[in-house]
Amino acid sequence: MLCRLSLLSPADRLSAVVQRRNLGSNSLEISRIVFGAMGRSVSSQADRADVVACAIDEGITTIDTAPLYEFGQSESELGRSLSGRRNEVEILSKVGLRWDDNHGDVLFDTGEGSQPRRVVRRDSRPTAIRRDVEESLMRLRTDHLDLVQIHHPDPHVPIAESLEALADLIREGKILHFGFSNFDAALLRDAEEAYATKPKHFRPISNQLHYSLLKRVADEDILPEAKRIGLGLLAYSPLEIGALSDRILEPGPHAIDLVERSVAFRPNNARLLRAAVTDVISPIAAQKSASVSQVSLAWLLHYEPIDGVIVGATTLDQVRANAQAAAITLSPEEFDQIDRHFAAFTLDRTEGYDLKTRLRQKLRRVKGRMNHALGR
Numbered sequence: 001m002l003c004r005l006s007l008l009s010p011a012d013r014l015s016a017v018v019q020r021r022n023l024g025s026n027s028l029e030i031s032r033i034v035f036g037a038m039g040r041s042v043s044s045q046a047d048r049a050d051v052v053a054c055a056i057d058e059g060i061t062t063i064d065t066a067p068l069y070e071f072g073q074s075e076s077e078l079g080r081s082l083s084g085r086r087n088e089v090e091i092l093s094k095v096g097l098r099w100d101d102n103h104g105d106v107l108f109d110t111g112e113g114s115q116p117r118r119v120v121r122r123d124s125r126p127t128a129i130r131r132d133v134e135e136s137l138m139r140l141r142t143d144h145l146d147l148v149q150i151h152h153p154d155p156h157v158p159i160a161e162s163l164e165a166l167a168d169l170i171r172e173g174k175i176l177h178f179g180f181s182n183f184d185a186a187l188l189r190d191a192e193e194a195y196a197t198k199p200k201h202f203r204p205i206s207n208q209l210h211y212s213l214l215k216r217v218a219d220e221d222i223l224p225e226a227k228r229i230g231l232g233l234l235a236y237s238p239l240e241i242g243a244l245s246d247r248i249l250e251p252g253p254h255a256i257d258l259v260e261r262s263v264a265f266r267p268n269n270a271r272l273l274r275a276a277v278t279d280v281i282s283p284i285a286a287q288k289s290a291s292v293s294q295v296s297l298a299w300l301l302h303y304e305p306i307d308g309v310i311v312g313a314t315t316l317d318q319v320r321a322n323a324q325a326a327a328i329t330l331s332p333e334e335f336d337q338i339d340r341h342f343a344a345f346t347l348d349r350t351e352g353y354d355l356k357t358r359l360r361q362k363l364r365r366v367k368g369r370m371n372h373a374l375g376r
Ligand SMILES: NC(=O)c1ccc[n+]([C@@H]2O[C@H](COP(=O)([O-])OP(=O)(O)OC[C@H]3O[C@@H](n4cnc5c(N)ncnc54)[C@H](OP(=O)(O)O)[C@@H]3O)[C@@H](O)[C@H]2O)c1
Pocket: 035, 036, 037, 038, 039, 040, 041, 064, 065, 151, 181, 182, 208, 209, 236, 237, 238, 239, 240, 241, 242, 243, 245, 246, 293, 294, 310, 311, 312, 313, 314, 317, 318, 319, 321, 322
């Protein structure tokens, strides 16, 4: 109760209404603002527990986590924070990334300088999926997960095998639903073929993807494909890790930790984004006594294909502000104005990279497009 009783004025209490919605055409109901428990910024366990408690008090009852986040620690802390409140929340976790053996393609490597060094690999084999779920249940101190998402696709494991392992976990009551994360349109189609003949209860229900006013590439194919199949959609990193907030209006250069965590804070991008926010979002925000981050979240909540918006927060004020974004109404004209402006806005995702890194990035994009064209 810490958040509501100690911080909210009566007026705020009335306006803080986070709507709920079914994930796609499925039975799992979520709060439309979802709390992202990845926990980028360092804070104490006590502070984090307060933030989680505040989120629940504000109506943000759906929490997204993963074994990967802080290599298990995030789930363990969340488990402690939810003590006595498990039945008030829906827990969404993930499977399919491991850092404790040499099997599978490398997704990323924390590098030689990190202590301990971790090499994270894709592993969606049935045994790995079962181990992931059982470890998550222990860390989160619960007997079931409401939704489990395959964190990243694993090209070496037939999707039918992974889906069968997840169906078995449903039969055992360890998970209630399963879905995807970071699956492109071609992978969604492959998966659909693999589960088309299964009963509804043993089919995936969702896809989670990076989606924000600055990242709308999924409009082309992932969103329509997911909708056609009946999958719910969860948008992650909706604030571009803080770049779609009032922070972008501060005169640059931005602090090095911001510049390192998002290309949007690099000088040229930040200048262009500041101008776009000043022209389009700030006037709407001012008229509603809202902040840039609240209007950015409100736009996503008004965008029909998106069921839930997974936003991280490191302070009580941020959680309250994010919850209150759900109470903002945008007129169709305001929605369209933001839509048009940001659909035409592109970040230079390689700003500040040296030539070698730029070429590597370009090669990766070309490869991705070729795979896509080839139906892979
Ligand atoms: N499936 C996947 O592969 C994947 C990948 C990434 C993320 N996710 C999920 O998505 C969640 C959110 O992603 P994210 O943390 O990358 O991005 P985000 O939600 O766009 O950004 C969160 C950050 O924005 C700032 N912020 C939050 N509320 C604010 C407010 N009201 N005003 C101003 N600034 C605010 C905070 O930065 P400061 O801490 O600096 O204040 C916070 O840490 C994660 O926790 C995770 O659950 C999933």
